[in-house]
Amino acid sequence: MNQADCQFEIVSDEDGFRALQHEWDDLWSSAHGQYGQSFSVCWLAWQHVAKPRGRHLCCIVHREKGQLVMVWPLVTYRRLLWTYLCPLSPEAGDYTRVLVTNSPATPALIAGAWQTALKRCGADFIKLQYVDEGSELHAVASRERHVMIAARTVAAFAKLREETEWDTFCKTLGTMSGKKPGALERRLSKEGELAVRLTEPGNASENAALVDWILARKRAWGDRVGKRGEWLSSSHYRDFLVNLLCPANGRAMGRLFVVTLDGEPVAATVVGVGTTCVDGLIASFDARFARFGPGSIVVEHVIKWAFDRHLNVDFGVGAERFKAYWSRNNITGAWSAQIASSRWGVLAFRSKKTVRTVARQVARLSSLLAGQRRGTPAFAPNDPGGKRSLDLPMNPS
Structure with missing residues (x-):
């Protein structure tokens, strides 16, 4: 795709979001969309869950020759000093998927939507829940440097x-x-x-x-x-x-x-x-x-x-x-992740990580000192090599 084709629009107002319905429905049908990707479901999620909870729309769309070929409905919200970006959904353990036309351009469209989410939605963190393992979205998100949390679970699919x-x-x-x-x-x-x-x-x-x-x-x-x-x-x-x-x-x-x-x-x-x-x-x-x-x-x-x-x-x-x-x-994988997407988010991530590391080291040292006061050997006698590093967990299993 050339530079003109790579323009992504962000729809952030309710009227503009609702105006997408007819072309969104057409894309959903032609792309064989799943339940959660339909306009009807996303509109209900906005009206009954996201909007009442104070979320803000950040729906990424892309058109080619005037035709809608990709839509990724997202919302932002504030928590303390940080802004989070997450999929628009009922917020009850739903998949994260991008509705996109089936074409050779699909990987580039997903990559472009991801970069738009990173750079233009104003979030410090991006939260993704249950991204299909092996999908284009999983591929681009997993390459990010500042993945704070990543957890895999399994899912089943009957063909x-x-x-x-x-x-x-x-x-x-x-x-x-x-x-x-x-x-x-x-x-x-x-x-x-x-x-x-x-x-x-x-x-x-x-x-x-x-x-x-x-x-x-x-x-x-x-x-x-x-x-x-x-x-x-x-x-x-x-x-x-x-x-x-x-x-x-x-x-x-x-x-x-x-x-x-x-x-x-x-x-x-x-x-x-x-x-x-x-x-x-x-x-x-x-x-x-x-x-x-x-x-x-x-x-x-x-x-x-x-x-x-x-x-x-x-x-x-x-x-x-x-x-x-x-x-x-027929078992597949699904990944959930939280990614720091701004300098402020990266700083918060590193600070939190440092605090946790220090807390673990203090707890280990306190446990060691308490053992010495009780007369317990500083190092386990059955430890291979005769010693145990304070940098390793006392019970690796």
Whole structure:
């Protein structure tokens, strides 16, 4: 691309952002975009999460011959003395992806968008959550010098569009915990009148009630296992989910599946629907029925629904067994990172790193002195070489 082609625009006002809708929709369709890359989802995330939380728009776009070929919706916010740049999203563990046309120019477009984010968005730090390993965005971000935090997790992806017959597909799966597809549902049906259904997008009251049911049980689960994301108690995220299922205008980008026993919900899940893929967003179940696997039952119905519509299923991050099972161990990587993108950010990063290093050294020295006062040898007698450096952790494992 020549210099004229490499001009990137930043849309920072709400009216300008909304004006992108029609050409954004066209790009999303032609690029086979995923759920979270659609204008509808990003607009809901802005209206119900980012804007109420005081975020500021910083949406990077690029056009070729007047046609939109790339859009990367970002937001900025202040924390203490620093400005952070992060993707526009519901802020609940979502992927970071750039919507871009499929062409030989794609790597250059991603690189240009990244440089625009670094140089023109006024941020001290860039926070990226769950970037697909091996993607162009991962490649450019991982080359940065000042990566403060980098963590890898795994994700599972079921390639259902390659399959043609449900029973044949199920036979390739084997069993999970000794059960084949359909077995858990037959078992639970003996406990009462069992039903599994998809709610109607127009039924706002039912969808809202079930979203509240999912979040309440998800919070209870988080308390039991010691995991509690801020978004679980966020009214903003709750409103996002409700509006995702019951949009004021246009088609619903989210669908809700519910398993009921004698008319009462025992499991439910919300999924996002893209052009070629279904994304798992949030799910929960009634812990009283855990031994019957109601969560697995609702997942199976989601997969069958996607299968019938020739859609893949992205289970999202996490190493849960059911994800590996239904994806036939098609496991990929996803990276989260925080990168210092200004001199002020680099200074803060280095200062924080220095403070942590000094604190660790002080703690080690204090531990050593306390051991000497108790009469403990300064160095472990079974240490290979007969000594242990104070620069090394006392327990390398």
